[in-house]
Amino acid sequence: MTEVDPEQGDVLEPEEDPGLTRRRSEHGGMPLRPDDDALELAVERDRVAAGIADYAPDDVPPAADPPPDDAADVVDLAQRGLLGDTTAPPS
Numbered sequence: 001m002t003e004v005d006p007e008q009g010d011v012l013e014p015e016e017d018p019g020l021t022r023r024r025s026e027h028g029g030m031p032l033r034p035d036d037d038a039l040e041l042a043v044e045r046d047r048v049a050a051g052i053a054d055y056a057p058d059d060v061p062p063a064a065d066p067p068p069d070d071a072a073d074v075v076d077l078a079q080r081g082l083l084g085d086t087t088a089p090p091s
C-alpha cells in the first residue's frame with residue numbers, strides 16, 4: 001500500500017497488477033532450437049505467397065483415397081506406383 005512521508009506529503013507508489021504475467025528472463029526472440037520441419041514448411045508457404053512457387057507440397061492432400069480394407073494387396077501397390085509399368089501394350 002501507499003505510505004505517507006511527512007516531508008513530501010502524499011506519495012503515490014505503483015501497485016503491482018496481479019493479472020499481468022511475469023516475463024521470463026530469456027529474450028523474446030527465436031526459440032533456442034527451431035524445428036527444421038516447421039521452418040521448411042513456413043518457407044514453402046512464403047514462396048507460394050510471394051508467387052515464386054505454385055504450391056507447397058506439404059499442403060497438397062494425397063491424390064487418391066486409400067483402398068478399402070478388403071482390397072487385395074496388389075491394389076495398394078498399384079496405387080503407390082510400386083508395380084512398375086502397368087500400361088497396356090500397344091495394339
